Ligand code: KIV
Protein backbone atom coordinates (compact mmCIF):
# COMPACT_ATOMS: atom_id res chain seq x y z
CA UNK A 1 0.00 0.00 0.00
CA UNK A 2 1.50 3.36 -1.03
CA UNK A 3 1.36 6.25 1.39
CA UNK A 4 -1.13 7.92 -0.93
CA UNK A 5 -3.52 4.98 -1.03
CA UNK A 6 -6.73 5.60 0.90
CA UNK A 7 -8.15 2.43 2.42
CA UNK A 8 -11.91 2.13 1.91
CA UNK A 9 -13.62 0.62 4.95
CA UNK A 10 -17.18 -0.27 4.05
CA UNK A 11 -19.68 -0.39 6.91
CA UNK A 12 -22.88 -0.86 4.88
CA UNK A 13 -23.54 -4.14 6.70
CA UNK A 14 -22.97 -2.69 10.19
CA UNK A 15 -23.50 1.09 10.54
CA UNK A 16 -25.51 1.17 7.29
CA UNK A 17 -27.71 -1.68 8.40
CA UNK A 18 -28.73 0.40 11.46
CA UNK A 19 -30.96 2.49 9.16
CA UNK A 20 -34.60 2.29 10.27
CA UNK A 21 -36.67 0.07 7.98
CA UNK A 22 -33.73 -1.99 6.69
CA UNK A 23 -34.57 -5.64 6.21
CA UNK A 24 -31.58 -7.74 5.24
CA UNK A 25 -31.31 -11.47 5.84
CA UNK A 26 -28.05 -13.34 6.18
CA UNK A 27 -28.09 -14.57 2.53
CA UNK A 28 -28.55 -11.02 1.25
CA UNK A 29 -25.68 -9.83 3.45
CA UNK A 30 -23.42 -12.51 2.00
CA UNK A 31 -24.31 -11.45 -1.56
CA UNK A 32 -23.57 -7.79 -0.72
CA UNK A 33 -20.27 -8.75 0.93
CA UNK A 34 -19.23 -10.75 -2.17
CA UNK A 35 -19.94 -7.73 -4.36
CA UNK A 36 -18.10 -5.37 -2.00
CA UNK A 37 -15.10 -7.67 -2.23
CA UNK A 38 -15.30 -7.51 -6.05
CA UNK A 39 -15.72 -3.72 -5.88
CA UNK A 40 -12.28 -3.57 -4.24
CA UNK A 41 -13.06 -2.29 -0.74
CA UNK A 42 -10.16 -2.89 1.65
CA UNK A 43 -12.24 -3.66 4.75
CA UNK A 44 -15.79 -4.99 5.12
CA UNK A 45 -17.33 -4.32 8.51
CA UNK A 46 -19.67 -7.30 8.49
CA UNK A 47 -21.64 -6.64 11.68
CA UNK A 48 -21.74 -6.37 15.46
CA UNK A 49 -21.47 -10.08 16.36
CA UNK A 50 -22.52 -9.91 20.01
CA UNK A 51 -25.71 -7.98 19.16
CA UNK A 52 -27.72 -11.04 18.07
CA UNK A 53 -27.25 -14.70 17.04
CA UNK A 54 -28.31 -13.70 13.51
CA UNK A 55 -25.60 -11.05 13.27
CA UNK A 56 -23.01 -13.49 14.61
CA UNK A 57 -23.98 -15.99 11.88
CA UNK A 58 -23.80 -13.34 9.18
CA UNK A 59 -20.31 -12.24 10.23
CA UNK A 60 -19.21 -15.88 10.32
CA UNK A 61 -20.70 -16.61 6.88
CA UNK A 62 -19.10 -13.48 5.40
CA UNK A 63 -15.72 -14.40 6.94
CA UNK A 64 -15.86 -17.71 5.06
CA UNK A 65 -16.53 -16.30 1.59
CA UNK A 66 -14.58 -13.03 1.39
CA UNK A 67 -11.42 -13.56 -0.65
CA UNK A 68 -9.52 -10.29 -0.63
CA UNK A 69 -10.83 -7.76 1.90
CA UNK A 70 -10.20 -7.67 5.63
CA UNK A 71 -13.37 -8.72 7.49
CA UNK A 72 -14.14 -6.72 10.59
CA UNK A 73 -16.53 -7.10 13.53
CA UNK A 74 -17.58 -4.27 15.88
CA UNK A 75 -17.47 -4.52 19.67
CA UNK A 76 -17.86 -2.28 22.69
CA UNK A 77 -14.92 -2.10 25.11
CA UNK A 78 -16.36 -5.16 26.81
CA UNK A 79 -14.54 -8.50 27.14
CA UNK A 80 -17.46 -10.67 26.09
CA UNK A 81 -18.14 -8.56 22.97
CA UNK A 82 -14.50 -8.97 21.96
CA UNK A 83 -14.43 -12.72 22.61
CA UNK A 84 -17.63 -13.24 20.58
CA UNK A 85 -16.33 -11.07 17.73
CA UNK A 86 -13.09 -13.07 17.61
CA UNK A 87 -15.10 -16.30 17.44
CA UNK A 88 -17.28 -15.01 14.58
CA UNK A 89 -14.17 -13.95 12.62
CA UNK A 90 -12.25 -17.19 13.02
CA UNK A 91 -12.64 -18.23 9.34
CA UNK A 92 -11.61 -14.83 7.94
CA UNK A 93 -8.37 -14.73 5.93
CA UNK A 94 -7.76 -11.24 7.30
CA UNK A 95 -9.75 -10.65 10.53
CA UNK A 96 -9.99 -7.29 12.30
CA UNK A 97 -11.64 -6.46 15.62
CA UNK A 98 -13.04 -2.93 15.87
CA UNK A 99 -13.36 -2.00 19.51
CA UNK A 100 -13.78 1.29 21.32
CA UNK A 101 -15.55 3.59 23.71
CA UNK A 102 -17.12 7.06 23.90
CA UNK A 103 -14.58 9.78 24.70
CA UNK A 104 -16.54 13.07 24.73
CA UNK A 105 -17.44 14.51 28.13
CA UNK A 106 -21.08 13.98 27.24
CA UNK A 107 -20.51 10.23 26.69
CA UNK A 108 -18.19 9.86 29.69
CA UNK A 109 -20.57 11.60 32.11
CA UNK A 110 -23.99 10.54 30.82
CA UNK A 111 -23.43 7.19 29.13
CA UNK A 112 -20.74 5.69 31.33
CA UNK A 113 -21.12 7.81 34.49
CA UNK A 114 -17.35 7.60 34.59
CA UNK A 115 -14.30 9.88 34.34
CA UNK A 116 -11.57 10.56 31.80
CA UNK A 117 -8.86 8.48 33.52
CA UNK A 118 -11.08 5.40 33.75
CA UNK A 119 -11.99 5.69 30.05
CA UNK A 120 -8.31 5.80 29.01
CA UNK A 121 -7.80 2.64 31.05
CA UNK A 122 -10.79 0.87 29.46
CA UNK A 123 -9.58 1.82 25.97
CA UNK A 124 -6.15 0.33 26.71
CA UNK A 125 -7.58 -2.88 28.19
CA UNK A 126 -10.04 -3.41 25.34
CA UNK A 127 -7.37 -3.11 22.65
CA UNK A 128 -4.97 -5.31 24.62
CA UNK A 129 -7.62 -8.00 25.01
CA UNK A 130 -8.57 -7.82 21.30
CA UNK A 131 -4.86 -8.19 20.43
CA UNK A 132 -4.84 -11.53 22.24
CA UNK A 133 -7.11 -12.85 19.43
CA UNK A 134 -6.08 -10.98 16.26
CA UNK A 135 -3.14 -8.94 15.02
CA UNK A 136 -5.27 -6.24 13.37
CA UNK A 137 -7.18 -4.17 15.95
CA UNK A 138 -8.94 -0.91 15.18
CA UNK A 139 -9.84 1.41 18.05
CA UNK A 140 -12.74 3.91 17.82
CA UNK A 141 -13.11 6.96 20.05
CA UNK A 142 -16.87 7.39 19.79
CA UNK A 143 -17.96 11.06 19.53
CA UNK A 144 -14.36 12.11 18.82
CA UNK A 145 -15.87 15.01 16.86
CA UNK A 146 -16.94 16.59 20.19
CA UNK A 147 -13.96 15.36 22.25
CA UNK A 148 -11.26 17.91 23.08
CA UNK A 149 -8.13 17.26 21.09
CA UNK A 150 -5.67 17.03 23.97
CA UNK A 151 -7.67 14.34 25.76
CA UNK A 152 -8.41 12.53 22.48
CA UNK A 153 -4.66 12.38 21.83
CA UNK A 154 -4.14 10.72 25.23
CA UNK A 155 -6.78 8.08 24.50
CA UNK A 156 -5.21 7.42 21.10
CA UNK A 157 -1.77 7.02 22.69
CA UNK A 158 -3.15 4.43 25.11
CA UNK A 159 -4.74 2.51 22.21
CA UNK A 160 -1.44 2.55 20.30
CA UNK A 161 0.50 1.37 23.38
CA UNK A 162 -1.92 -1.55 23.60
CA UNK A 163 -1.27 -2.41 19.93
CA UNK A 164 -4.00 -0.68 17.85
CA UNK A 165 -3.21 -0.67 14.12
CA UNK A 166 -5.95 1.81 13.17
CA UNK A 167 -7.38 4.76 15.13
CA UNK A 168 -10.92 5.63 14.14
CA UNK A 169 -11.91 9.26 14.82
CA UNK A 170 -15.71 9.28 14.44
CA UNK A 171 -17.74 12.43 14.08
CA UNK A 172 -20.58 10.36 15.53
CA UNK A 173 -23.14 13.16 15.61
CA UNK A 174 -22.13 14.77 12.30
CA UNK A 175 -21.41 18.05 14.08
CA UNK A 176 -17.95 19.10 12.86
CA UNK A 177 -17.23 21.61 10.13
CA UNK A 178 -14.79 20.34 7.47
CA UNK A 179 -12.08 22.77 8.66
CA UNK A 180 -12.54 21.61 12.28
CA UNK A 181 -12.48 17.91 11.39
CA UNK A 182 -9.39 18.39 9.19
CA UNK A 183 -7.65 20.30 12.01
CA UNK A 184 -8.48 17.48 14.46
CA UNK A 185 -6.83 14.89 12.21
CA UNK A 186 -3.80 17.17 11.70
CA UNK A 187 -3.52 17.71 15.47
CA UNK A 188 -3.55 13.95 16.15
CA UNK A 189 -1.05 13.27 13.38
CA UNK A 190 1.31 15.86 14.90
CA UNK A 191 0.76 15.21 18.61
CA UNK A 192 -0.01 11.54 19.29
CA UNK A 193 3.12 9.71 20.45
CA UNK A 194 3.68 6.53 18.42
CA UNK A 195 1.27 7.61 15.63
CA UNK A 196 3.65 6.16 13.02
CA UNK A 197 2.57 2.68 14.23
CA UNK A 198 -1.09 3.21 13.26
CA UNK A 199 -3.20 4.88 10.60
CA UNK A 200 -5.95 7.40 11.29
CA UNK A 201 -9.44 6.69 9.99
CA UNK A 202 -12.34 9.07 9.21
CA UNK A 203 -15.83 7.98 10.22
CA UNK A 204 -18.24 10.84 9.54
CA UNK A 205 -21.99 11.08 9.92
CA UNK A 206 -24.14 13.27 7.74
CA UNK A 207 -26.41 15.15 10.18
CA UNK A 208 -25.43 18.50 8.65
CA UNK A 209 -24.80 17.13 5.15
CA UNK A 210 -21.03 17.39 5.70
CA UNK A 211 -19.94 13.74 5.90
CA UNK A 212 -18.26 13.63 2.48
CA UNK A 213 -16.58 17.03 2.90
CA UNK A 214 -15.34 16.06 6.38
CA UNK A 215 -13.92 12.74 5.21
CA UNK A 216 -12.10 14.44 2.35
CA UNK A 217 -10.65 17.07 4.73
CA UNK A 218 -9.60 14.18 6.97
CA UNK A 219 -7.55 12.46 4.27
CA UNK A 220 -6.09 15.75 3.02
CA UNK A 221 -4.83 16.23 6.58
CA UNK A 222 -3.25 12.81 6.93
CA UNK A 223 -5.92 10.15 7.60
CA UNK A 224 -5.44 7.06 5.43
CA UNK A 225 -8.77 5.26 5.79
CA UNK A 226 -12.36 6.38 5.13
CA UNK A 227 -15.33 4.56 6.70
CA UNK A 228 -18.41 4.77 4.51
CA UNK A 229 -21.52 3.05 3.23
CA UNK A 230 -23.06 2.47 -0.18
CA UNK A 231 -25.61 5.25 -0.91
CA UNK A 232 -24.54 6.88 2.40
CA UNK A 233 -27.14 4.87 4.29
CA UNK A 234 -27.02 4.70 8.09
CA UNK A 235 -28.56 5.99 11.31
CA UNK A 236 -30.39 9.34 11.14
CA UNK A 237 -28.99 11.26 8.12
CA UNK A 238 -26.57 8.42 7.36
CA UNK A 239 -22.83 7.90 6.91
CA UNK A 240 -20.30 9.12 4.37
CA UNK A 241 -21.32 7.80 0.93
CA UNK A 242 -18.65 5.47 -0.49
CA UNK A 243 -19.38 6.42 -4.10
CA UNK A 244 -18.96 10.13 -3.30
CA UNK A 245 -15.58 10.00 -1.55
CA UNK A 246 -14.18 7.59 -4.13
CA UNK A 247 -15.25 9.81 -7.03
CA UNK A 248 -14.06 13.02 -5.32
CA UNK A 249 -10.57 11.49 -5.08
CA UNK A 250 -10.70 10.14 -8.65
CA UNK A 251 -11.91 13.43 -10.16
CA UNK A 252 -9.25 15.46 -8.31
CA UNK A 253 -6.01 13.67 -9.22
CA UNK A 254 -3.86 16.61 -8.07
CA UNK A 255 -4.70 15.58 -4.47
CA UNK A 256 -2.55 12.55 -5.26
CA UNK A 257 -4.76 10.24 -3.18
CA UNK A 258 -6.19 7.08 -4.71
CA UNK A 259 -8.30 4.06 -3.79
CA UNK A 260 -8.50 0.45 -4.96
CA UNK A 261 -12.16 0.76 -6.00
CA UNK A 262 -13.37 -0.47 -9.40
CA UNK A 263 -15.60 2.54 -10.00
CA UNK A 264 -17.45 0.95 -12.93
CA UNK A 265 -19.28 -1.19 -10.35
CA UNK A 266 -20.61 1.77 -8.34
CA UNK A 267 -24.02 2.14 -9.98
CA UNK A 268 -24.76 -1.62 -9.83
CA UNK A 269 -23.61 -1.73 -6.21
CA UNK A 270 -25.94 1.13 -5.33
CA UNK A 271 -28.89 -0.64 -6.92
CA UNK A 272 -28.09 -3.94 -5.21
CA UNK A 273 -27.99 -2.29 -1.77
CA UNK A 274 -31.08 -0.20 -2.38
CA UNK A 275 -33.12 -3.18 -3.70
CA UNK A 276 -31.94 -5.61 -1.00
CA UNK A 277 -32.58 -3.18 1.85
CA UNK A 278 -35.81 -1.82 0.44
CA UNK A 279 -34.40 1.70 0.88
CA UNK A 280 -35.06 3.93 -2.10
CA UNK A 281 -32.26 6.24 -3.32
CA UNK A 282 -33.23 9.89 -3.91
CA UNK A 283 -33.15 10.74 -7.66
CA UNK A 284 -30.73 13.65 -7.15
CA UNK A 285 -28.26 11.53 -5.12
CA UNK A 286 -24.70 12.37 -6.25
CA UNK A 287 -23.05 9.76 -8.52
CA UNK A 288 -25.74 7.04 -8.35
CA UNK A 289 -29.12 8.83 -8.29
CA UNK A 290 -31.45 8.33 -11.27
CA UNK A 291 -30.92 11.98 -12.29
CA UNK A 292 -27.15 12.13 -11.68
CA UNK A 293 -26.54 12.01 -15.46
CA UNK A 294 -29.91 13.30 -16.73
CA UNK A 295 -30.25 16.66 -18.47
CA UNK A 296 -33.62 18.29 -18.93
CA UNK A 297 -33.31 22.02 -19.54
CA UNK A 298 -32.80 23.22 -23.11
CA UNK A 299 -29.55 25.12 -22.47
CA UNK A 300 -27.90 22.18 -20.71
CA UNK A 301 -29.14 19.66 -23.28
CA UNK A 302 -27.81 21.70 -26.17
CA UNK A 303 -24.41 21.89 -24.42
CA UNK A 304 -24.22 18.18 -23.59
CA UNK A 305 -25.26 17.12 -27.11
CA UNK A 306 -22.45 19.30 -28.53
CA UNK A 307 -19.91 18.16 -25.95
CA UNK A 308 -20.62 16.13 -22.80
CA UNK A 309 -17.96 18.01 -20.79
CA UNK A 310 -20.01 21.24 -20.88
CA UNK A 311 -22.25 20.03 -18.05
CA UNK A 312 -20.77 16.71 -16.90
CA UNK A 313 -17.66 16.35 -14.75
CA UNK A 314 -17.81 12.53 -14.72
CA UNK A 315 -18.06 10.18 -17.68
CA UNK A 316 -21.15 8.13 -16.69
CA UNK A 317 -19.44 4.94 -17.94
CA UNK A 318 -16.79 5.43 -15.22
CA UNK A 319 -19.44 4.67 -12.60
CA UNK A 320 -21.29 1.99 -14.58
CA UNK A 321 -24.03 4.13 -16.15
CA UNK A 322 -24.28 3.37 -19.89
CA UNK A 323 -25.04 6.89 -21.08
CA UNK A 324 -26.31 10.31 -20.04
CA UNK A 325 -30.05 10.82 -20.39
CA UNK A 326 -31.59 13.63 -22.41
CA UNK A 327 -34.98 14.00 -20.75
CA UNK A 328 -37.69 15.70 -22.78
CA UNK A 329 -39.89 18.15 -20.89
CA UNK A 330 -41.49 21.49 -21.77
CA UNK A 331 -38.13 23.09 -20.76
CA UNK A 332 -36.28 21.19 -23.52
CA UNK A 333 -35.14 22.83 -26.73
CA UNK A 334 -35.00 21.85 -30.39
CA UNK A 335 -31.53 20.27 -30.08
CA UNK A 336 -32.79 17.76 -27.52
CA UNK A 337 -35.91 16.97 -29.51
CA UNK A 338 -33.89 16.42 -32.71
CA UNK A 339 -31.45 14.21 -30.80
CA UNK A 340 -34.17 12.02 -29.26
CA UNK A 341 -36.13 11.90 -32.56
CA UNK A 342 -32.98 10.65 -34.32
CA UNK A 343 -32.55 7.93 -31.66
CA UNK A 344 -36.00 6.58 -32.54
CA UNK A 345 -35.48 6.81 -36.31
CA UNK A 346 -36.42 10.31 -37.55
CA UNK A 347 -33.92 12.64 -39.29
CA UNK A 348 -35.77 15.97 -39.16
CA UNK A 349 -34.89 18.89 -41.45
CA UNK A 350 -34.82 22.36 -39.89
CA UNK A 351 -38.29 23.15 -41.24
CA UNK A 352 -39.73 19.87 -40.03
CA UNK A 353 -38.15 20.37 -36.63
CA UNK A 354 -39.80 23.81 -36.23
CA UNK A 355 -43.19 22.31 -36.91
CA UNK A 356 -42.68 19.20 -34.73
CA UNK A 357 -41.30 21.37 -31.91
CA UNK A 358 -44.51 23.45 -31.72
CA UNK A 359 -46.54 20.24 -31.47
CA UNK A 360 -44.07 18.87 -28.89
CA UNK A 361 -44.42 21.93 -26.61
CA UNK A 362 -48.19 21.73 -26.38
CA UNK A 363 -47.88 17.96 -25.72
CA UNK A 364 -45.15 18.47 -23.08
CA UNK A 365 -47.15 21.14 -21.24
CA UNK A 366 -49.89 18.57 -20.73
CA UNK A 367 -47.70 15.51 -20.08
CA UNK A 368 -44.69 16.33 -17.91
CA UNK A 369 -42.19 13.88 -19.41
CA UNK A 370 -42.12 12.72 -23.02
CA UNK A 371 -41.15 9.10 -23.75
CA UNK A 372 -40.20 7.38 -27.03
CA UNK A 373 -43.81 6.41 -27.81
CA UNK A 374 -44.88 10.03 -27.34
CA UNK A 375 -42.16 11.14 -29.78
CA UNK A 376 -43.61 8.87 -32.49
CA UNK A 377 -47.06 10.27 -31.83
CA UNK A 378 -45.89 13.91 -31.79
CA UNK A 379 -44.04 13.52 -35.09
CA UNK A 380 -46.76 11.51 -36.85
CA UNK A 381 -49.43 14.08 -35.88
CA UNK A 382 -47.38 17.12 -36.91
CA UNK A 383 -48.30 19.01 -40.09
CA UNK A 384 -45.14 17.91 -41.94
CA UNK A 385 -46.20 14.29 -41.65
CA UNK A 386 -49.88 14.78 -42.68
O1 KIV B 1 -20.49 6.66 14.64
C1 KIV B 1 -19.76 6.02 15.43
O2 KIV B 1 -19.17 6.57 16.36
C2 KIV B 1 -19.66 4.58 15.23
C3 KIV B 1 -18.66 3.85 16.07
C4 KIV B 1 -19.35 2.75 16.81
C5 KIV B 1 -17.53 3.36 15.23
O3 KIV B 1 -20.33 4.04 14.38
Ligand code: ZN
Nearest residue numbers: 015170172203
Ligand atom coordinates in the same frame (compact mmCIF):
# COMPACT_ATOMS: atom_id res chain seq x y z
ZN1 ZN C 1 -21.11 5.51 12.94
